[in-house]
Amino acid sequence: MxxxxxxxxxxxxxxxxxxxxxxxxxxxxxxxxxxxxxxxxxxxxxxxxxxxxxxxxxxxxxxxxxxxxxxxxxxxxxxxxxxxxxxxxxxxxxxxxxxxxxxxxxxxxxxxxxxxxxxxxxxxxxxxxxxxxxxxxxxxxxxxxxxxxxxxxxxxxxxxxxxxxxxxxxxxxxxxxxxxxxxxxxxxxxxxxxxxxxxxxxxxxxxxxxxxxxxxCYTRGEHRRPPRPPMLSREIAHALALRTKYERETGRGASKARARAVREVLLEQRPASATVMPTMWELPQLREAAVPDRELCMAVRHAIMQVNYYVRIRTVTEEKVAALTLAGGARRWVPLREAGAMALTGLARKVLTRARLLPTEPADALAAMRTTEQEADADAG
DNA sequence: AAACCGTGGTC
DNA sequence: TGACCAAGGTT
Structure with missing residues (x-):
């Protein structure tokens, strides 16, 4: 030394x-x-x-x-x-x-x-x-x-x-x-x-x-660091596609056939080969970044690395979602109750939370799901 | 060695 | 509002 x-x-x-x-x-x-x-x-x-x-x-x-x-x-x-x-x-x-x-x-x-x-x-x-x-x-x-x-x-x-x-x-x-x-x-x-x-x-x-x-201390506070490159900005748009599914009540006391409404959101899994956030789940991306004001549901800024993303969120019906969005990874309609427990990107979590669609934090959602699974196991066994 | 990988708080 | 940047690691 x-x-x-x-x-x-x-x-x-x-x-x-x-x-x-x-x-x-x-x-x-x-x-x-x-x-x-x-x-x-x-x-x-x-x-x-x-x-x-x-x-x-x-x-x-x-x-x-x-x-x-x-x-x-x-x-x-x-x-x-x-x-x-x-x-x-x-x-x-x-x-x-x-x-x-x-x-x-x-x-x-x-x-x-x-x-x-x-x-x-x-x-x-x-x-x-x-x-x-x-x-x-x-x-x-x-x-x-x-x-x-x-x-x-x-x-x-x-x-x-x-x-x-x-x-x-x-x-x-x-x-x-x-x-x-x-x-x-x-x-x-x-x-x-x-x-x-x-x-x-x-x-x-x-x-x-x-x-x-x-x-x-020699300097008592002086400390310069090299200047960073300016942040870039980009505009993107995502689709918030929601649907309501009606399920037959099953399990205990199922004698009376009742329909239960389940709200679902369409999520897309980023490919495993993606350099950024592989296999994480996000909202499908819209083809056109420009979203008419009357169709705009939410505008958020999301900074990732050196890029400021100006993100516009548009609500889209189940019928139109295929035509309006870019084909990405695998898609799944996910009950909102389960969405919080998924590996969402920060942006997807931010949007769903701000739209009051996620009832709980990720850890709570995960814990809740585990409890549900255990109950289901117990019922089955 | 230098580029890349995420995000939200802070001032 | 926007720029800055935090108990780094990998390629």
Missing amino acids: ARLEWETAKIVRLRRMLMAWYEHSHRDLPWRESRDPYAIWVSEVMLQQTRVAVVEERFKEFLELFPTVDALARAPEQEVLAAWSGLGYYRRPRMLHRAAQFVVANCAGVLPQSSAELRLLPGIGAYTAAAIASIAFGECVAVVDGNVERVLYRVAGWETGVRAGSAALKRKVGELAGELMDAERPGDFNQALMELGATVCLPRNPLCLVCPLSTD
């Missing part, structure tokens, strides 16, 4: 200030209540490029649906995707699922304990391997995420001469983090550095006045 030109005293001071600060100002987050390596793993994958506030809710739901590696490994992929619906980067749940199946098949369901072994699992890169190993197993290995990078970038004053995001900078940050590491409490140290970045050493307006590292 390259020698840093920092005095030992400064290293020790930074470490002590950071750990003392973390002691009294860390947030109470759901995954910090658990010592289960599996729970830590799920939280780290869910936190990849995703805000803590969003993950707080979804993490708990996910663990209720899939409490163990075994439960996750056994679940159908569509259920795992459904539990992830709206979180984005759907390669994450797929790889998490595959990794769980690998762990069950090859490791007796026990997660590997070293960062080197964890790194071999799909969906676990350098950051996630170090995070799980340090937090769940106490391995003395430093994490480098966006927060750590920014914090140490500022503390060390490496703004000039090194391109942001370069491999060279990442390596230097990792070395510094390793020197600062509190070998007594690796997991807490890593979380402390990230916590500081997330709550004090903010990207735009850092709170240097309350920062425990400010006396030893």
Whole structure:
């Protein structure tokens, strides 16, 4: 490891200030209540490029649906995707699922304990391997995420001469983090550095006045990042096709023949070969992006990656839907009660929710469906 | 190395 | 309102 030109005293001071600060100002987050390596793993994958506030809710739901590696490994992929619906980067749940199946098949369901072994699992890169190993197993290995990078970038004053995001900078940050590491409490140290970045050493307006590292910080807040390309915009339109089906009441007390109205929505599954959101379910796309105002049911903006989609939603009858929409993947009329439990894209979920057509959150819908299945099984058995 | 993969909160 | 961007990984 390259020698840093920092005095030992400064290293020790930074470490002590950071750990003392973390002691009294860390947030109470759901995954910090658990010592289960599996729970830590799920939280780290869910936190990849995703805000803590969003993950707080979804993490708990996910663990209720899939409490163990075994439960996750056994679940159908569509259920795992459904539990992830709206979180984005759907390669994450797929790889998490595959990794769980690998762990069950090859490791007796026990997660590997070293960062080197964890790194071999799909969906676990350098950051996630170090995070799980340090937090769940106490391995003395430093994490480098966006927060750590920014914090140490500022503390060390490496703004000039090194391109942001370069491999060279990442390596230097990792070395510094390793020197600062509190070998007594690796997991807490890593979380402390990230916590500081997330709550004090903010990207735009850092709170240097309350920062425990400010006396030893080289820049005290300066931090430029390369400009991003401007967002593009596109117009698209989707069909909200609804129908009401009348079903005979069956089962208990079916002596009197009664018809039950079931509202259904037409959903389309994106092809497995799609580069974006494969196998996720969405509303069929309309042929014409231009929808006359009188037929417009809803207009929403939906940003995906670098593109702002101006989306227009038009209600379409069952008879006209074939003529008006583009042929995509497989289609299914889905009872609204079940739609919420499907692997919907974020856009489809947003539209159906805003139209008051989805009664429940994805996790609730999934749980409800499972209960129904169990009742059906019980009735059958 | 650089491009690609989603989303919603925030200011 | 729109630009910014978050506990990254894979190819």
